[in-house]
Amino acid sequence: MAYRVGVDIGGTFADFCAFDETAGQMGTVKVLTTPDQPGQEVINGLKALEDRFGITPSDISYFTHGTTVGINAIIMRKGIRLAMFTTENFCDVLELARLKMPDPYHLLSARPEPLVTRDLVFGVAERMLADGSVDSPLDPESLKAAVAAAQGRGAEGIVISFLHSYRNPAHEQLAKQLIADIAPEMHVFCSHEVRPIIREYERSSTAVIHGYVQPRVSEYLGALQDALKGIGVAPEPMITKSNGGIMSVEIGKTACVEMLLSGTAAGVMGAAFVARAAGEDKVLSLDIGGTSADVAIITEGQPGYGMNEVVGDFPIYVPTVSVTSIGEGGGSIARIDAAGLLTVGPDSAGSTPGPAAYGRGGTEATITDAFVTLGLLDLSALGYGMVSVDREKAVSVIQPLADKLGSTLEATAEGIIGIAVSGMFREVTKLCSRRGIDVQDFSLLAFGGGGPMMACFLARDLGMKRVIVPSSPGVLSALGGLTADVRNDFTQTAYYDLHPSNAPRMADTVARLSEKARRWMVEDQQYEGTPVFHAAGEMRYRGQSFEIEVPIDPAALKSRDITPIAEAFHAEHRRLYGHADTDAPIQIIAINLVVTGHSAKPTLPKGTVQPHAVVAANTMRAFVDGAPCEVALYNRADLPPGANFTSPCVIAQDDTTTIVPAGFAGTVDAYGNLILTLTETQNAH
Numbered sequence: 001m002a003y004r005v006g007v008d009i010g011g012t013f014a015d016f017c018a019f020d021e022t023a024g025q026m027g028t029v030k031v032l033t034t035p036d037q038p039g040q041e042v043i044n045g046l047k048a049l050e051d052r053f054g055i056t057p058s059d060i061s062y063f064t065h066g067t068t069v070g071i072n073a074i075i076m077r078k079g080i081r082l083a084m085f086t087t088e089n090f091c092d093v094l095e096l097a098r099l100k101m102p103d104p105y106h107l108l109s110a111r112p113e114p115l116v117t118r119d120l121v122f123g124v125a126e127r128m129l130a131d132g133s134v135d136s137p138l139d140p141e142s143l144k145a146a147v148a149a150a151q152g153r154g155a156e157g158i159v160i161s162f163l164h165s166y167r168n169p170a171h172e173q174l175a176k177q178l179i180a181d182i183a184p185e186m187h188v189f190c191s192h193e194v195r196p197i198i199r200e201y202e203r204s205s206t207a208v209i210h211g212y213v214q215p216r217v218s219e220y221l222g223a224l225q226d227a228l229k230g231i232g233v234a235p236e237p238m239i240t241k242s243n244g245g246i247m248s249v250e251i252g253k254t255a256c257v258e259m260l261l262s263g264t265a266a267g268v269m270g271a272a273f274v275a276r277a278a279g280e281d282k283v284l285s286l287d288i289g290g291t292s293a294d295v296a297i298i299t300e301g302q303p304g305y306g307m308n309e310v311v312g313d314f315p316i317y318v319p320t321v322s323v324t325s326i327g328e329g330g331g332s333i334a335r336i337d338a339a340g341l342l343t344v345g346p347d348s349a350g351s352t353p354g355p356a357a358y359g360r361g362g363t364e365a366t367i368t369d370a371f372v373t374l375g376l377l378d379l380s381a382l383g384y385g386m387v388s389v390d391r392e393k394a395v396s397v398i399q400p401l402a403d404k405l406g407s408t409l410e411a412t413a414e415g416i417i418g419i420a421v422s423g424m425f426r427e428v429t430k431l432c433s434r435r436g437i438d439v440q441d442f443s444l445l446a447f448g449g450g451g452p453m454m455a456c457f458l459a460r461d462l463g464m465k466r467v468i469v470p471s472s473p474g475v476l477s478a479l480g481g482l483t484a485d486v487r488n489d490f491t492q493t494a495y496y497d498l499h500p501s502n503a504p505r506m507a508d509t510v511a512r513l514s515e516k517a518r519r520w521m522v523e524d525q526q527y528e529g530t531p532v533f534h535a536a537g538e539m540r541y542r543g544q545s546f547e548i549e550v551p552i553d554p555a556a557l558k559s560r561d562i563t564p565i566a567e568a569f570h571a572e573h574r575r576l577y578g579h580a581d582t583d584a585p586i587q588i589i590a591i592n593l594v595v596t597g598h599s600a601k602p603t604l605p606k607g608t609v610q611p612h613a614v615v616a617a618n619t620m621r622a623f624v625d626g627a628p629c630e631v632a633l634y635n636r637a638d639l640p641p642g643a644n645f646t647s648p649c650v651i652a653q654d655d656t657t658t659i660v661p662a663g664f665a666g667t668v669d670a671y672g673n674l675i676l677t678l679t680e681t682q683n684a685h
Helices: 040-053 069-075 140-152 170-182 200-231 262-278 367-373 391-405 409-435 451-462 473-483 500-524 554-559 563-577
Strands: 003-009 013-020 026-032 060-066 082-087 121-124 134-136 157-161 187-190 238-240 246-248 282-288 293-299 309-311 314-316 324-326 332-336 342-348 443-447 466-469 486-497 532-541 548-551 586-597 618-624 627-635 643-645 649-652 657-660 664-668 674-678
Touching: 003 040, 003 262, 003 473, 013 040, 013 473, 026 040, 026 473, 040 200, 060 262, 060 473, 069 200, 069 309, 082 140, 082 200, 121 140, 140 170, 157 170, 157 200, 170 187, 187 200, 200 314, 238 262, 238 473, 246 486, 262 282, 262 293, 262 443, 262 466, 262 473, 282 451, 293 409, 324 409, 332 367, 332 391, 332 409, 342 409, 367 391, 367 409, 391 409, 409 451, 409 618, 443 451, 443 473, 451 466, 451 657, 451 674, 486 500, 500 532, 500 554, 500 586, 532 563, 548 563, 554 563
Parallel strands: 003 060, 060 238, 082 121, 082 157, 157 187, 282 443, 443 466, 627 649
Antiparallel strands: 003 013, 013 026, 238 246, 282 293, 293 324, 309 314, 332 342, 466 674, 486 586, 532 548, 532 586, 618 627, 643 664, 649 657, 664 674
16 A cells, blocks of 8 residues: 655644545544654654554655744744844844834834844945945955854854845855854855845845754754654655645755745645635635634635745745734633733643643633533544543633633633634734735635634624535645645846846746756656746836736747736736836846646545435533523534534534534535535624
8 A cells, every 4th residue: 555644733733644545545643742852743643543544654655744843943932043144334134124013003012033133243344236246355354253253152053144145146155165164063044045035134034034943943854854764654755835835855954944834834735625626716714723823815726825924023035825824723822911801812822731621731721721611622532532621621710710800601711712703803804905805705614623613603703604614624734735746936136127128138037947946846856747837027117116926928038029928017016906007117126936846636535415414413511602502413424425414513523623603504515525604694793
């Protein structure tokens, strides 16, 4: 047998999805994460796959893996101690940033302290001009003094970010060589190698984030490789990327910035895969784990892509799947603030100690504890039996909050859920406003351990008519890794007018990027198929400050007819902003190229829909929408395609629990997805 195994490691659980290439069947398991022993959860999960399904390590033909090691190092500020070398007199680049406050409407808003503090930023005598010519050569003595100062302050690594290195990296390359001779023990990172883009702050910030986590991530990935080999997993492991693709773990050791959002991107790719199979062309994905809720827009089976995503407190300027993260997950902690108000998140109980109801030492109330208190998660075990639910422990942490608020136990638990839902409501409406879409035209596709718990409450408030819950929602991010293609992004700054005379320059850049991409695919990734190339330009009207990306027609470059490219830019500008100036000159700031190597995809099993009503075998006494009631309890395995059921109800399965308040009608489609249709809105709050 040959199995393709996908793994996604979240804040509380590590999810595993094993696809049998011969039989076309999937097996899934969850294990608790091991924050103190990164990578151990992978070994534990593979052991669980063997115990549950008889899948041995030697049966694994393909292994892909998403990790949060990098992003957690940034959030918890546990990277290496970095220094940064800049062009002399440009040492304040990280402090100045873009002079924007994180929240201009918050009186106490403050910018975060940079990952490299000002006392660790040193200027080096050199100067490269914007056209790539040398104004002042690199002064070796100045560099030696900077290295000595960095060593004196305990730096473990150095980021080199000189002016205009995107145009000519010679000074950064020379500095790296000299540092290797002066301080061979020092990690050295060049901004032009990480992301050779125009704009000093964006290039410097991205390089700093990469350097901050690279040694930790590389060590983790090396340990993972050794562990997998040690237990007999033969194929080279792959890792999911922020752009929704995959790359080899070996390449990932030196391309850490490209995989910081790998877990969230894999979830969106899994949601897009399910949406395509089910024929859903307008979907809002909702991935709720133990720490956060991640939302993405998927149209016609494809997610959106963008730049400038935020990792922790800092923006990264690499292509990523567009995801909005909200600090409310199943383990998000509820507290009463100094003003006496109930708040939820953004800090989380994680997997250790976890929610109080898990009986692992948790002492603070979480969203999960609120659901348990209301009787909606009062089941014997969750997460494939990895944790047991104890309602008394959940009540013991909710009751003190209720006493402080002068409220009832049930009202406080519902208040916790309501606050979390309202936070998601706010961020989703902001996202939809930015993208110019009507959320009520979309279906909400819920997954993750907490997505199916909260999706119906959010959809009801948003006025969304349909909620979709995949057959294995708790492990969809792991499945997403199995559906991802080998993919990489390349870029080169252009900075000239979109004019027929510049068409040869554009064509030459596309050709060079294509060759670079081909070598990466064939030599680095050992890809044996036929890669697909897509070129695009970052363009703007002359005088504008920021760009929009527009596809570049290769035929237009070949014929030197830039009219189709200009027309595409005008059309995209009009779509985004409602107007276009067809007489204004257009600048092309950068040329981007995406290379994709399509991988084999699992096939979701499709059943025959035979409509029939299902009667719940059991009921639960719960508190929903302000009143006690009897709630039907279904087992997901007892709901075949065509099954119809009513609400309120709870649907239990190994990897998650789906909670459906009154006002929804449920059915199961041919792929085993739950389709929950909002029929009543009077209970919305």
